[in-house]
Amino acid sequence: MKGNSRPTEVAMVQIYSELLEKFSRSRVLVIGDLMLDESLWGHIERISPEAPVPILNLVRRGYALGGAGNVVRNLKTLGAKVIALGVVGEDSTGRQIVRLLSELGIDGQGVLLDPSRRSSRKTRMISMEHGQQVFRLDEESVHPIEQTRENDLLERVEEALPEVDAVLCSDYLKGVLTERVLQETFRMARSRGLQVAVAPKDSNRPKYRGAGILMPNAAELARLAGAATDERGWVTGAASMLFNEMGIEALLVTRGREGMSLFERAHAEVHQVDIPTMARSVFDVTGAGDTAISAFTLAVAAGANRETAARLANVAAGIVVGKRGTASVTIQEIQERLKELRGVAPESRVEGAQHDSDLKPMELGAAPKGPETGIGAND
Numbered sequence: 001m002k003g004n005s006r007p008t009e010v011a012m013v014q015i016y017s018e019l020l021e022k023f024s025r026s027r028v029l030v031i032g033d034l035m036l037d038e039s040l041w042g043h044i045e046r047i048s049p050e051a052p053v054p055i056l057n058l059v060r061r062g063y064a065l066g067g068a069g070n071v072v073r074n075l076k077t078l079g080a081k082v083i084a085l086g087v088v089g090e091d092s093t094g095r096q097i098v099r100l101l102s103e104l105g106i107d108g109q110g111v112l113l114d115p116s117r118r119s120s121r122k123t124r125m126i127s128m129e130h131g132q133q134v135f136r137l138d139e140e141s142v143h144p145i146e147q148t149r150e151n152d153l154l155e156r157v158e159e160a161l162p163e164v165d166a167v168l169c170s171d172y173l174k175g176v177l178t179e180r181v182l183q184e185t186f187r188m189a190r191s192r193g194l195q196v197a198v199a200p201k202d203s204n205r206p207k208y209r210g211a212g213i214l215m216p217n218a219a220e221l222a223r224l225a226g227a228a229t230d231e232r233g234w235v236t237g238a239a240s241m242l243f244n245e246m247g248i249e250a251l252l253v254t255r256g257r258e259g260m261s262l263f264e265r266a267h268a269e270v271h272q273v274d275i276p277t278m279a280r281s282v283f284d285v286t287g288a289g290d291t292a293i294s295a296f297t298l299a300v301a302a303g304a305n306r307e308t309a310a311r312l313a314n315v316a317a318g319i320v321v322g323k324r325g326t327a328s329v330t331i332q333e334i335q336e337r338l339k340e341l342r343g344v345a346p347e348s349r350v351e352g353a354q355h356d357s358d359l360k361p362m363e364l365g366a367a368p369k370g371p372e373t374g375i376g377a378n379d
Contacts, residue, residue, distance in 0.1 A: 022302035024079040032068030032170030034086040035120035068170035074294035077328040085110040093119035117141040166301035197297040278318030292317040
């Protein structure tokens with residue numbers, strides 16, 4: 001494993017700016033587990049007489065796309081042209097997911113309906129007094145889609161590939177990205193010379209074998225590699241093992257406050273580049289992994305090399321963790337951050353100004369959601 005000395009973000013500001021201008025002309029295919037995030041905000045003023053649990057007096061309700069849907073939203077916010085493919089149930093949650101995609105300008109024809117499945121819905125109950133989540137309710141099916149659905153989905157993948165510049169597979173282990181769907185997608189994308197980025201949650205390594213770029217967080221990397229995280233240098237060791245076993249081209253690990261580590265195969269060696277965090281404040285890491293992989297894949301689609309794409313993704317992730325709730329980043333926010341980088345060194349801290357999430361309220365305004373743990377925590 002070989003490390004390289006690379007240019008800093010300050011030196012690459014001009015490169016980033018030119019890259020951002022290409023985002024609106026870039027096209028990305030997103031395949032994965034489309035989910036609905038529901039948030040219920042209310043007041044907790046007493047304990048139930050029926051059981052020792054708090055009573056939430058509902059004030060506001062909001063909905064947002066989660067899982068692969070949050071990836072789609074991030075890409076659209078960054079100006080990309082997006083095709084979304086997935087499977088939902090024939091239920092109200094599925095209809096809401098399709099409606100929210102439509103509001104983003106996404107054709108719902110790529111969303112297959114399966115009457116045997118329950119669409120994924122995450123309902124979070126949040127205390128307005130404390131800004132904290134007090135309970136979460138999950139409704140979903142997680143069994144693998146049937147072969148006929150796989151066939152339908154792969155047909156749509158084949159139809160979409162000529163129209164895109166890169167592919168993003170967002171796996172939340174809800175059954176859409178089966179091993180067959182992934183392997184066939186990798187094969188078809190390779191035949192067209194397309195880069196495929198994968199957000200892996202499964203510990204099943206053969207499922208992701210041959211993926212172009214794997215982009216796990218530290219916990220997902222440890223699970224995938226079967227590595228112990230209490231050993232010094234474990235990330236490098238886990239990366240070496242995955243390169244040896246899985247035939248991947250690159251690995252980008254998001255590491256929270258430690259930033260990111262990019263591993264790339266170059267001839268007989270694997271090169272490692274460590275990228276320090278660009279976060280100035282950390283309020284909520286929910287969905288930060290979605291923002292990072294969206295920015296990275298879009299940058300690759302726009303023609304960037306992987307290191308440049310990783311550094312830009314790091315800037316985007318550093319912005320989104322300063323917002324509460326499942327949020328996304330705009331090109332304007334990245335441009336503002338790039339202006340700061342011209343003369344200000346990045347600094348990481350855990351306090352600072354608060355920004356709002358993208359959660360759409362059904363009534364009144366959206367109250368901020370409390371922090372959750374883990375990168376991309378809307379699984």
